[in-house]
Amino acid sequence: MSELSLWICPVCGGILTESEKFLKCPKNHSFDKARSGYVNLLPVSQKHAKLPGDNPEMVRARRDFLGKNYYQHLQNTLCQTVKTYLLPGGSLLDAGCGEGYYTKKICDSLPENAVCYGVDISKTAADFAARADKRTHYAVGSVFHLPVSDDSFAMLISVFAPYCGTEFYRVLKVGSYFIMVIPSALHLWELKQAVYDKPYENQVKDYHLENFRFLEKISCEQKIFLDNSQDIQNLFQMTPYAYRTGSQERERMQALQTLEVQTAFEILIYQKEA
Numbered sequence: 245m246s247e248l249s250l251w252i253c254p255v256c257g258g259i260l261t262e263s264e265k266f267l268k269c270p271k272n273h274s275f276d277k278a279r280s281g282y283v284n285l286l287p288v289s290q291k292h293a294k295l296p297g298d299n300p301e302m303v304r305a306r307r308d309f310l311g312k313n314y315y316q317h318l319q320n321t322l323c324q325t326v327k328t329y330l331l332p333g334g335s336l337l338d339a340g341c342g343e344g345y346y347t348k349k350i351c352d353s354l355p356e357n358a359v360c361y362g363v364d365i366s367k368t369a370a371d372f373a374a375r376a377d378k379r380t381h382y383a384v385g386s387v388f389h390l391p392v393s394d395d396s397f398a399m400l401i402s403v404f405a406p407y408c409g410t411e412f413y414r415v416l417k418v419g420s421y422f423i424m425v426i427p428s429a430l431h432l433w434e435l436k437q438a439v440y441d442k443p444y445e446n447q448v449k450d451y452h453l454e455n456f457r458f459l460e461k462i463s464c465e466q467k468i469f470l471d472n473s474q475d476i477q478n479l480f481q482m483t484p485y486a487y488r489t490g491s492q493e494r495e496r497m498q499a500l501q502t503l504e505v506q507t508a509f510e511i512l513i514y515q516k517e518a
């Protein structure tokens with residue numbers, strides 16, 4: 245049995261029809277599903293590296309850290325927020341879903357008629373996500389060229405993922421919602437204090453976005469306690485500063501045995517303007 249999906253063909257843009265093992269467009273471009281269930285819709289032209297997105301090590305670090313539920317408060321608040329805004333039977337897209345930690349929980353918390361999609365540019369992440377979550381439809385793809393049809397989602401969420409306003413606007417239905425999660429100024433402050441001589445606060449940008457009406461901000465904060473060095477290293481791997489840290493600072497981080505650290509997130513809710 246095959247059915248129309250919200251995915252589009254990365255070659256011609258036609259709507260993909262989904263069957264058990266593959267997806268196919270009206271022009272017969274065909275895309276096999278991986279054994280875990282995701283489909284790779286990232287065309288070679290958008291593939292700027294051999295392994296685009298987070299590498300398997302980073303994906304594993306994040307999965308191990310999140311798997312211990314240190315960010316469960318964010319997961320729960322996000323589920324509540326989605327339930328508040330998603331209309332019954334609405335479809336949801338997680339743009340930059342990683343290994344699906346938030347996606348799966350959100351999808352599980354919604355009624356059965358809700359349809360969930362997740363896109364991530366990292367194949368490892370999409371594979372992990374699809375293995376753990378059989379209800380959500382996962383694809384490898386770019387948030388800058390989302391492989392989904394126009395005006396098709398009632399909600400789009402972006403959790404620490406790159407923002408692409410024109411694409412988000414294109415795929416959302418008029419009047420539907422966009423939820424973005426960003427770190428607030430003091431997120432992971434004690435970790436930065438322990439590692440850097442001169443820690444800086446995160447820059448929180450102006451909430452204004454073109455073509456979206458800002459509705460509200462929900463703050464989600466909690467201190468977490470990490471009681472082993474592996475978890476601290478995994479957390480550090482997930483941060484953007486992992487890329488730009490010198491060897492001396494890395495040594496300081498690796499020497500940490502325990503850490504009590506502030507987590508602070510902002511959940512921003514927007515509505516697509518007509």
Ligand SMILES: [Zn+2]
Nearest residue numbers: 253256269273
């Ligand atoms: Zn096609």
